Amino acid sequence: MKVLFCTSEALPFAASGGLGDVSGSLPQALRARLIGCRVVMPLYEDIPKELRENMKFLTSLSVPVAWRRQYCGIFEAKVGGVIYYLIDNQYYFKRHGLYGHYDDAERFAFLSRAALEMLPYIDFKPDVIHCNDWETALVPVYFRLFYANNEWYAGIKTLLTIHNIQYQGKYGIEILRDVLGIPESETPLMEYDNCVNILKGGIECANWVSTVSPTYAKEILSPWFSHGLDNILNERSWKLSGILNGIDTNLYNPAADKEIFVTYTVDDLSGKAVNKQKLQERLNLNVDPKVPIVSMVSRMVAHKGLDLVKEALDQLMWETEIQFVILGSGEWEYESFFRDMQGKYPGRLSACFGFVPELAHKIYAGSDIFLMPSKSEPCGLSQMIALRYGTIPVVRETGGLKDSIQDSGDGEGNGFTFQSYNSGDMLQAVHRALEGYAKPEGWAVLVDRAMKCDNSWGRSANEYIRLYKSLIKE
Secondary structure, three states: OEEEEEOOOEOOOEOOOHHHHHHHHHHHHHHHOOOEEEEEEEOOOOOOHHHHOOOEEEEEEEEEEOOEEEEEEEEEEEEOOEEEEEEEOHHHHOOOOOOOOOOHHHHHHHHHHHHHHHHHHHOOOOOEEEEEOHHHOHHHHHHHHHHOOOHHHOOOEEEEEEOOOOOOOEEOOOHHHHOOOOOHHHHHHHEEOOEEEHHHHHHHHOOEEEEOOHHHHHHOOOHHHHOOOHHHHHHOHHHEEEOOOOEOOOOOOOOOOOOOOOOOEOOEOHHHHHHHHHHHHHOOOOOOOOOOEEEEEOOEOHHHOHHHHHHHHHHHHHHOOOEEEEEEOEOHHHHHHHHHHHHHOOOOEEEEEOOOHHHHHHHHHHOOEEEEOOOOOOOOOHHHHHHHOOOEEEEEOOHHHHHHOOEHHHOOOOEEEEOOOOHHHHHHHHHHHHHHHOOHHHHHHHHHHHHOOOOEHHHHHHHHHHHHHHHHHO
16 A cells, blocks of 8 residues: 655644654554555755755656646655655745745645656655645645546545644635635635635535544544534544544653663653653752642643633642642743742742654653643644643643553542633542542552553554555545
8 A cells, every 4th residue: 555645734844833854753653564655745944954065856847836837856765664755846846944934825735736746756656645624635636637537647546634623725816816726616615604715615625534543533523623624524524533542652752761760660660750850950940759740731822721721720729738840832921920929939830832843852751740621632742742741731621641541549540621612610620630649559550551552553553554545445
């Protein structure tokens, strides 16, 4: 089986978020299962020089972009045995930043068309083209309109994965012909709410649509989560499903992690206690092994549940003896709040700002409880990473949080959960976690269960392989 993975970002070349992690990890897991997966993405200016030096120029071609044709260079690179094709066009990609440019619609239309045009040139005919988010959602559209009836492309199936439905590629209707090159007769494919909606077009044309967790696939059928696309998704619900993302279990491995203070295993947790002590020392917290550390590693924005934390944190600090740690950056409102709280609770609360991967690893390893009260969370990776390090998650039951964390109230779960989006329910869940922490024998059983959870990409890859096979059989 051969798969072409189309993405706007992928580690180690360029990434701005979770899509880059997925695009770097899933193809590797597929290859390990003997799936011939190759990746296509833009050759961005921001790709590090040392990675560029290992690329090989394959060929060049002329790619149609509406009424004009544009140069396209194809470079090849290999990472972990996976072949990456990097699409070169200096007009579109020789600029800093992956997204947010005035002509993003045209840039990613070019990428989508180039991904299809290049296939005969590189002599690679995939069984499935796996597209991701709105930036490559035009691939299924172009395939249906311009390639499906071409003998060389016969039999290829398309899959579109929605990583975050909030981002849809919405533009004025005037770009349809002159920028995207979509015939006027096909306007209904792309038009939605009086504008061009690229993600909607991909949903219409793809053979199958997936999301990054089973619960999120159900949630986006409702207006609360769909950002306006619930009507079209309900009409196409017969071809919608969800597969939970995984994490890189080599990168996040307490037994071998060079970023944490001391390594440890599920069979010998003595190192976790050392990590806790060292974390308290580094963050100027009172050094006390008995006091539970509740932590967050999160963007400081409302939909991550920061408004609930803002409402409840004072009460939590007064009612309990916890220490609270947060790492992240985002909206001024929340950064200012946590700065003030750090001054209010010296020795008990530490607020760290910015993107600091090594400190994030140390927080996962040194904390006891990990708080993730998101308003919405398509998948979420932090709760899985916390499990890996034996730090027990407290999460709201939404999206991938619901799929990966089960409440331990029944004696079988791996964390603590709450349903309603309010600070009272969140506080109650935290209190239940603290009650569990106060019982060392039971807590040790819970930590053991958490660290043995399988959130590897191998599990996710097996599910994608089953989906690919079902598409090919159609």
